[in-house]
Amino acid sequence: MDVDFVCACAARPAGRLTRRDVARALLAVPSGVALVALPDLRRALVAAGNPLSRAFWDSAKATLGSIESGVATVGDVQRWVESTGTEPILMTPGYFVWPEEDERGPVTAEMFARLVAYLEERVEAGEVDPDALAEGDPEARAAYEELQERWLTTPLPDGRVPGEAVNDEQNEELFAAWDEEEAFALSELRRILGGLPRRPELPAAELDAAGARLRVLLAGSGYPANVLRACAGLDDRPVPADDRELWLAVAAGVAGPISDLPEAGDEPEAFADLDGRLSEEDAALANLCAIEHADWLAAVTALARLGPGVLASPERMARLIAESEDIDNDDQSAGDLGATESFFSTVVHLWSLLGIVDATGVLTPLGWWGLPQALERAWSPSPE
Structure with a gap:
């Protein structure tokens, strides 16, 4: 694993990689491999003029070490990725839940990407402090959650409300799956009765x-x-x-x-x-x-x-x-x-x-x- 691998995963040059990009790439390989690669990866980003921060690298080392030793929970890892400042919260305090990545339809994938871009803008503007999030600051976390809740319930320029659009798509998928299951059950019922x-x-x-x-x-x-x-x-x-x-x-x-x-x-x-x-x-x-x-x-x-x-x-x-x-x-x-x-x-x-x-x-x-x-x-x- 090296900086080229991270760039390929994120589809961005080294100078534009975010903490989230690096965190997701580190989690895409075995934790032992990621731990060994950390020093060289950090030096490569410094050379690219994108050093990130000490708080991020310390949190990365701690999280990967916990994974390697078998003590990290799924929630621990998820919260660490969220602490990068541009990862949407999996479940907000208002109980909005993002589907898993491989279960997102086109609308959900679009809204997720829009939120990531929005959070990147807020980090650039100084409204989100990733270092405070990485250090576990409760006020920073509360502000981060509130920012996402507000975005999810605010209409986009085209009139769609992100949270509602995601829920509508999930409901449509659920109803479609239900209809498909029902149609199959009906065909089986008729087949069995016919025999x-x-x-x-x-x-x-x-x-x-x-x-x-x-x-x-x-x-x-x-x-x-x-x-x-x-x-x-x-x-x-x-x-x-x-x-x-x-x-x-x-x-x-x-x-x-x-x-x-x-x-x-x-x-x-x-x-x-x-x-x-x-x-x-x-x-x-x-x-x-x-x-x-x-x-x-x-x-x-x-x-x-x-x-x-x-x-x-x-x-x-x-x-x-x-x-x-x-x-x-x-x-x-x-x-x-x-x-x-x-x-x-x-x-x-x-x-x-x-x-x-x-x-x-x-x-x-x-x-x-x-x-x-x-x-x-x-x-x-x-x-x-």
């Missing part, structure tokens, strides 16, 4: 009875009526007149909740737990939203294969998922099994209200007929 020897016919009498019970339940207040309405998106649209449509909408909503609970105060039964515990309805929705596509796929296809009369208790569902050959379970642990059982305790309770399982947790003919259709509906794109 079954027979599919059940609609048990009309059971559906009529379940529809009548469901309409009475949805007209009530509190849990579980409010959760079922939220799952099916019925708080802001009329209840379907057709029993089949209503039942499938609610059953699909259990597998893919459409909306959240109304804000506190929107319903007479809304309340806040002063101890900070989740209400029963919030806990139920959290459990439903925590279940992954793969687990739903394994659970419903297993029941579709086994047919009515099979036990579908939370414990049994967790075991069916763990033993499924339709999904990858290689990394599943005993803790995962317990979590799955906990999540499906909510599911099985709601299934019992829909007549999917009976009072003893056994799959009914209605559940055998309707669960696959409900899951397919939950994962199918909404009509425009």
Whole structure:
């Protein structure tokens, strides 16, 4: 490692290298190699008219020594790079978090580079003191953090707010990944169901009875009526007149909740737990939203294969998922099994209200007929 290596990494001549450039290059090689290279690198930068500072070189030696001896944490190293004065803080006091470098989209990469350039300008103007940061001055650190918080929330000349632009891109990427996962799960569901020897016919009498019970339940207040309405998106649209449509909408909503609970105060039964515990309805929705596509796929296809009369208790569902050959379970642990059982305790309770399982947790003919259709509906794109 030498000054040419640092220049190549930073794409700058030696005379324009920043502390951040040097720190990142030092971390790009084994710590022992970097420690050996420090004296020659320092002399080369002095010769180039860019000596940096003693505080920086001392901090570099200390940090690399800690890495080499195995006592430095990831946080220690990150804070050292941030102390160069031009490295954006990974997580600001306002809880803005920059994605890892290899996970940044084009907008995030642009905003990160803009902030680095902005910080370089502030260092040149004397508004950021890298030596004070390297020496751990708390006031310098607080000012450095506040400067970045302000930049992240200040509109650029083109009107974009950096922090919002980054978050928007991350959300778009998250939604795109979710849609891709859902589309794959839907294709697998259809493939598996298509390979079954027979599919059940609609048990009309059971559906009529379940529809009548469901309409009475949805007209009530509190849990579980409010959760079922939220799952099916019925708080802001009329209840379907057709029993089949209503039942499938609610059953699909259990597998893919459409909306959240109304804000506190929107319903007479809304309340806040002063101890900070989740209400029963919030806990139920959290459990439903925590279940992954793969687990739903394994659970419903297993029941579709086994047919009515099979036990579908939370414990049994967790075991069916763990033993499924339709999904990858290689990394599943005993803790995962317990979590799955906990999540499906909510599911099985709601299934019992829909007549999917009976009072003893056994799959009914209605559940055998309707669960696959409900899951397919939950994962199918909404009509425009």
